[in-house]
Amino acid sequence: MNAHAQPDSSPLGRPLDRVDGPLKVTGQARYAGEFNEGGLLYGSVVSSTIARGRVLSIDGAAAEAVPGVQLVLTHLNRPRLAADDDSYEDMDSAEGSAIRPLFNDRVLYSGQPLALVVADNLEIARHAASLVTIEYAAEAHQTDLVAALDQAHAAPAELPEPRGDAEAALLGAALSIELEYALPIEHHNPMEPHASTVLYQDDGSLLIYDKTQGPQNSQQYVQHVFLLDKEKVRILAPFVGGAFGSGLRPQYQLPLAVMAALVLKRSVRVTLTRQQMFTFGYRPRMLQRLRLGCTANGTLQAITHDAFAQTSRFEDFTEHVVEWSGMLYHCDNVRLGYQMVPLDVFTPLDMRAPGATEGVFALECAMDELACAAAIDPLQLRLLNFADTNQNEGKPYSSKELRACYAQGAERFGWDRRSMEPRSMRDGHQLVGWGMATGVWEAMQNPASARAALAADGTLTVSSATTDIGTGTYTVMTQIAAAAMGLPVEQVEFKLGDSSLPTAPLQGGSFTVSSVGTAVQQACTALQGKLFEVAQRLPQSPFAGAVLEQVEFVDGQLRLRESPETALAIAEVLAASGPLEAQADAKPDEKRDKFATATHSAVFVEVKVDEALGSIQVSRVVSAIAAGRVVNPKMARNQILGGVVWGIGMALQEETQIDHNLGRYMNHSLAEYHIPVNADIHDIEVIFVEENDDVVNALGSKGVGEIGIVGVASAVANAIYHATGKRIRELPITLDKLL
Template structure:
């Protein structure tokens, strides 16, 4: 059966959830009400390392409206005393447990929770809690502690060939070190949990999360609760970028308080407290590249040093991209971690790739200028159809098309002017480019589809929508599979009671959940046909599956006038349902799968002030079949803006004497505003891929940021002749 409607996939459909968001109809975790709702305020540690000697909460408890001050001394039991639990995005080691004992592991750690009738009272009382500490010397500086580095548990691919030997004899060679700072996610919606204590003692939790089922599993494990007693919902999430992959500490704090008091409790973290959990870790990367006179890579060494906490070993794929993006037979990749007295880092948009590809693409630019080769041509010379880390061909790789079409629309010169020679008045003009890459994954996922009384279809999966357009994309996938207009499909998500879905991250939601939605809708379509064949004197008994199509809410024979509407089938049989679980196909195992991009940037650098303005960006993307070009374009634009921010603005600055982030607010944590962003042009190249998943879609959430900061840095070099290898590129470094 095939739909004769125009394909819903590939149509630039407006966001399904748009009207709710712009009218205030969408409710977020801190906006749900409950009778007798109490509010919690977290007390954060003022030391970095040591232990708590005493907590004086008398003044706080005396405030009218304060119900309880929870500490490690009086909290409900935590089941995780044996470190036996983990969440879907946990790192190796012992996960942090709030209010577990008297130990202080990092600055800003929660040491108490004040519960009161309203938020203002809770925060006032929290300021009156006095904590006496025994402080110990701490270490928080990656640079000063590199000698303590240990091998990362997730080692990069092993060496191939003789990288050191090839580099020694290479006619053209560059060696450079690149440093990237700590960055914090800073989504618009602060982390919050509203735990509604219900009459039967069960918990209905509204949590800011990228996985409702992950939050449910976490609570059940650490509080020894049956899954049937905990339901987590996250219908709307105001941005996350990875900060919601792991349950943050406001969730167990709110749940413990609700269980103890048998009342509904809400805990919302302040903007400052958003800086007291995961972040993009600081990295120092050393790259050595060698090439022959034509620019062909002969050897490559990429050494990464990153930071982690004392209690977990956080790892990301930082170095592996250098072994797969270009053709090179002699490669050595290393990845080491420095344990520090900080909280554990956390995945942040394109984790690992945003850092590792940045260093690689800056080094490639340096190699291009050292060899006297156009930076774009150098990348074409070293193009590969094979992922050499895996020894597998790519299922598709339209990167050449990204290069050619991106360069054409940008106006990339065939002959590059020398660095520092392009000027417009007092502005130095520079051009830069970089390649982007991200893995195209698929995870097991489930979905259900049910026919409604009006002939519409309700499709459901436990996935979330952190602003990526999941509601809309899944609606389009279901509409195409069932031959329905999108307005006749309702997609339900963000509920732990729905069919199982992976965390939303890694650009695999469309690939994973979308494939499950498609399978569930195809199964429902088959059920509809089977039901139609059971109708009295049904003509559909005489037609095979291939001779019947779904179109505009009806089953219709292709070669005859026989038809039956979904509404009639509902009236006859009630709600017909189907469910499905989609798994990666065995065919994928024979291939490497990835998205790719080519980013072209023009900057203007003020000669007197050293200020940098990104005037225009062209981002060309190869991401398989794009489900919704409109929302996908927005995803890439957001990634480009973040890449510009990464290059020129963002850094979490720590006073290492205190072990505390100093700019822990949106006034001093610099982000770009409208005036900082020039013209951004996004284009998607055609990239059919029957291997990656049945939809042929690779996802676009991560790829938008990868390579952008490198392209900006390379453009700044071209404008000024000065190479800045430490981000962000600020005017003091240029001057």
């Protein structure tokens, strides 16, 4: 057992309440748009009403005449910007030239910010913004993916090389199917709208509260785009009210607020309206074509999977969409394709489980269709084609308890009572359907740093420049640090959301616990070493002849493992040393290189469909998850519940509708962009399957933020087919499609 191994009393694995919970429920947690100071100005964004063209003129005279208006900012009077986007590296997954608001007179999409009106208060700013008039030279636009498929080009993504001969295998297969699935645009819509409060300092530096999933990413953006010294820009994001990927890159309210602050040398806040939350990144509209071939008994012989996704004309946005079809099931003949269709729209953006949400939906619906065609139970088909290795990479998995997910989920759900025939199960006037799907997500780890500091009174402060977007990062990192140092959680504080703290990656991809948590653990291990050195130097030290590996840190003490009565209180050591501090820079262990790493799930869904009305109710969901070590089951369960709810919304409700004649979204509000409410959600059961993994990272954690949504929409769609006998291949599955 090493120096940082934990005894059974460790807080790891316990359902600890949120340490930041009291601040949130009492309104003391403040978000980006809630930090005030005297003389703060407010900005209101004026958005484009055309989808493509040029601005001929912007008349702000009427707005400037309104008492209290301080500035009408346009591309004609903005401050100097860096000449091109190559001067900084944005840390998200989009490739190309990220748009800069007010850069020039080009209009690239409907809703593009073209002016900012800054005034003494928000009401004046919004009124004055309505008085700004813009004259355009409109150009022909295209916003319809289907109409522009002939303009598709290969996506700049690293796809696995084809293996075997999929075309020949399809021709020789005893059974083959060819299918197409369509997915709409979806928007993130976190509860907290995007906002930036730029507090202009006397020395010209900027203290910025930003809605972001990465303070250092926003800092880097502002620093490079506005040609500022790094020490002149500090980004804070102590609390983030949901993001789901929308905060992975700086959104346009940040540069607009910075521009206004630099021009006026005043503090400025810009908050986007709910309608403007539909004017940046989103999950892209996508078509997917799959062909599956199998033997008479259901053994997969061939898979081809082609995706066609929209992107902007100025940036190719790519995700891992089709790779899952090459790894989730064993198949020796696979060809994968991915193409982009450039349109007059803004660039898409990562949204919860990006790529997997879409790609696994198509694959898992296709597997259900193959099971039906082969007259095999859908679960049995998946077990028959179980993959022990990731064939895309040619590597075994570090751990994979997917079979246990299938078994435990099926038992809890009662899957063995499912009849094979569609429309064969009823509850009164309702048709009952049972469907299932597999989920998968990468178990990633990125380099991260953390600092651990023990004060003279024995309190431990650990810090890293990550964020907490509602996932429980404050709490989980507190647990990891408390466990590592053998302290009660009440004696530990975790600091985050500050660009001046040790380096951390963006919070996303389910890798925060694996990345930052590993750094926290290593920083505490380094601090243990410093404490031990001091303890050895104390007069009559009981550890004089010991080595660190013989010592454990438990209950606020250093003590010998073999003789626990030989102990020293950490407070006693600190009394001799004074405060101690250590920092760790963690990175993935080289032993990961030999393995594939992934989180897996099995989702079982029951739907009830009114035979006369076609109304759909998701009455029951069982989601069984294998995600390595679960640091906090309460937080993790909440993450899975949220993912399941979102998956139900994806299957039945979510869709951003666009008027292609105008190139403009029609339902850009929470009144008309439909998402599930409490009445839509019934029984959801979450099972965490035991999975031990000493390869993925020192904590053995794989993360659960993304896996909860993957596979849910396909399980719902499969259940609807089982209930009705109607196969709907276009989401969302609404009444009109079912009737």
